[in-house]
Amino acid sequence: MGRGKIEIKRIESNTNRQVTFCKRRNGLLKKAYELSILCDAEITLIVFSSRGRVYEYANNNIKSTIEKYRKATSSAPTTWSTQEVNAQFYQQESKKLRQQIQMLQNTTRHLKGEGLDCLNVKELKQLETRLEKGISKIRSKKYDAILAETEAAEKRDIELENEHAFLRSKLHIAECEREQQLNANTAYNTFQAYLARNNPLQLNMMEPIDDTPPAYVPDQKYSLRLG
Amino acid sequence: MGRGKIEIKRIESNTNRQVTFCKRRNGLLKKAYELSILCDAEITLIVFSSRGRVYEYANNNIKSTIEKYRKATSSAPTTWSTQEVNAQFYQQESKKLRQQIQMLQNTTRHLKGEGLDCLNVKELKQLETRLEKGISKIRSKKYDAILAETEAAEKRDIELENEHAFLRSKLHIAECEREQQLNANTAYNTFQAYLARNNPLQLNMMEPIDDTPPAYVPDQKYSLRLG
DNA sequence: GGGCCTATCTATAAATG
DNA sequence: TCATTTATAGATAGGCC
Numbered sequence A, B: 001m002g003r004g005k006i007e008i009k010r011i012e013s014n015t016n017r018q019v020t021f022c023k024r025r026n027g028l029l030k031k032a033y034e035l036s037i038l039c040d041a042e043i044t045l046i047v048f049s050s051r052g053r054v055y056e057y058a059n060n061n062i063k064s065t066i067e068k069y070r071k072a073t074s075s076a077p078t079t080w081s082t083q084e085v086n087a088q089f090y091q092q093e094s095k096k097l098r099q100q101i102q103m104l105q106n107t108t109r110h111l112k113g114e115g116l117d118c119l120n121v122k123e124l125k126q127l128e129t130r131l132e133k134g135i136s137k138i139r140s141k142k143y144d145a146i147l148a149e150t151e152a153a154e155k156r157d158i159e160l161e162n163e164h165a166f167l168r169s170k171l172h173i174a175e176c177e178r179e180q181q182l183n184a185n186t187a188y189n190t191f192q193a194y195l196a197r198n199n200p201l202q203l204n205m206m207e208p209i210d211d212t213p214p215a216y217v218p219d220q221k222y223s224l225r226l227g
Numbered sequence C: 001g002g003g004c005c006t007a008t009c010t011a012t013a014a015a016t017g
Numbered sequence D: 001t002c003a004t005t006t007a008t009a010g011a012t013a014g015g016c017c
Helices: A014-039 A062-073 A082-111 A121-198 A217-226 B014-039 B062-073 B082-111 B121-198 B217-226
Strands: A042-048 A054-058 B042-048 B054-058
Touching: A014 A042, A014 A054, A014 B014, A042 A062, A042 B062, A054 A062, A054 B062, A062 B042, A062 B054, A082 A121, A082 B082, A121 B121, B014 B042, B014 B054, B042 B062, B054 B062, B082 B121
Parallel strands: none
Antiparallel strands: A042 A054, A042 B042, B042 B054
């Protein structure tokens, strides 16, 4: 139906295919709707376009229709849905894991000395032996660990002591330098006082005096003496 | 398309509805097929007749298409199938259980004195204390068990001894009776010999002699003595 | 503007009452 | 079966990101 008859095979032209998809999809959905109404049928129609877009028609709940279809076709119950298989698998897995946990808990309880009533003398002796082995291993490991920690602490002590000594020597040097500077300053001040008392022309008295001592104090002294 | 236009509403005539269903269903399936071919679309079509018969078209695996649809529409993940919920639940359960097993195995290993490298001195000490407590409990239980077993053995000994004594006394009585009988027999034989030597009439000598002694030997003796 | 989708028009094929 | 209704091919335009 259309301007010409067409062969039922994939339409090569992208545009034509796209347009035809749109038209025929609408037609299909409409016909599905009409059939469901006219004949009281339950219909689910799912269409994926080639680019992955999804269109659907369902006159009823789509999931319930799918479930109904599953039941209707599962007379051969060999095919399980992924979810069903998963559920079963993990259910069994859980069961096994729970059993394993039971056993492990029993073992742990016994090793902690609990729930021993079900054991006889022989089993108690075996348990005791095992615990003795364990405790000896633990003590050995503890000894190693203590040794290691002690060594680490000693090493840290030594390092600290070294650093301490280094800092002390540095401080000593700094103090010495400070003292030298103080001595120098004292000499300079003495010289200034001397100038104030003995310079009749008041030379240099108006110059600002900053904290840093003049670089060549001795030269000044000498030059003054020579002058 | 047909001899007359029809209104889209449920066809009341059963026969007409049936015929229309058959025709339109085939038409729908055909159109679905054509669309899937012409436009390279993935289509699943499920139709239930009002009498419960199922018809379907799917150019691809119907289950995989349905799964694809689920995923495509599960941007609103409010509706999960029972199987999906189950699978998820048990999957999480398995995960948790596996973690629990991991922890238990670690604990057990530590209690056995294995895999201790990850522990520090404090943890090792705690472990040691715990093991010591365990071992003392086990020893106490072992002591109790040994005691119980010893007591049971002693009790059994006593019972055996009692039984032994009882048997011995019974045997003693039996031996006494036997001896008395032997003595009685000796007296009888002596008497017979006496008869043989002193009885001129050979009275009673031809009587058979059986092993069982006569019931009243003493009386015979006395009677003979008196005679 | 460009790619993708849909609507409109019309002649004709297809569906179906 | 077949008259008649419907669907739609082809071409093109409109709308939306």
